[in-house]
């Protein structure tokens with residue numbers, strides 16, 4: 001669904017207002033975004049307001065272990081790692097070596113290297129390895145990589161969850177393409193993800209549509225319960 005330039009400007013202005021008043025990025029977060037841009041990374045990280053939402057969710061569940069699929073430059077990783085309970089860790093997965101190097105620098109600059117483990121390679125492989133290592137359960141998982149693979153990442157994340165774990169997946173509405181996904185692998189992926197969610201034993205979920213500086217999209221919030 002198209003959003004015109006005037007609407008997008010309005011959404012961005014409201015995001016800016018919220019960011020100034022409530023989110024208040026500090027230097028480490030601003031520097032991470034700037035260093036990522038300077039290193040040529042695509043500017044597709046979560047917005048400051050979304051980063052704060054992830055941070056608050058992680059604090060609400062008192063997360064001591066967080067799994068992130070899709071590191072990019074580590075912007076959301078920093079928000080998540082800062083929410084950890086003392087001694088906690090984030091495991092974050094990224095396919096691109098250059099992106100992962102930039103993220104490593106940003107995470108170090110933020111003073112969070114001890115709390116973050118980066119794994120480089122296709123996320124499905126890394127997730128299967130983590131399952132094999134019995135690395136779970138993770139208290140919270142944030143899925144934000146290639147959208148066509150969101151269903152596979154969800155199923156693997158579920159294997160590393162426990163009753164009470166929270167799974168968040170970003171960009172699941174895709175401007176409404178969720179409703180007519182044919183021929184769009186990302187939209188087909190998030191459609192399949194919703195179908196999986198609707199039948200996953202013990203999982204309770206909802207999807208919230210969002211507008212903001214990044215246009216019209218949405219995220220899913222899922223709570224894992226007792227599995228049959």
Ligand SMILES: C[S@@+](CC[C@H](N)C(=O)[O-])C[C@H]1O[C@@H](n2cnc3c(N)ncnc32)[C@H](O)[C@@H]1O
Pocket residue numbers: 044045046069070071072073074075076077093094095096099121122123124144145146149
């Ligand atoms: C939307 S960005 C992540 C943004 C990041 N979570 C943030 O908000 O700061 C998606 C990332 O997933 C990575 N990615 C894409 N396909 C992947 C795959 N198959 N395995 C692992 N990472 C992948 C991309 O290289 C990109 O860095």
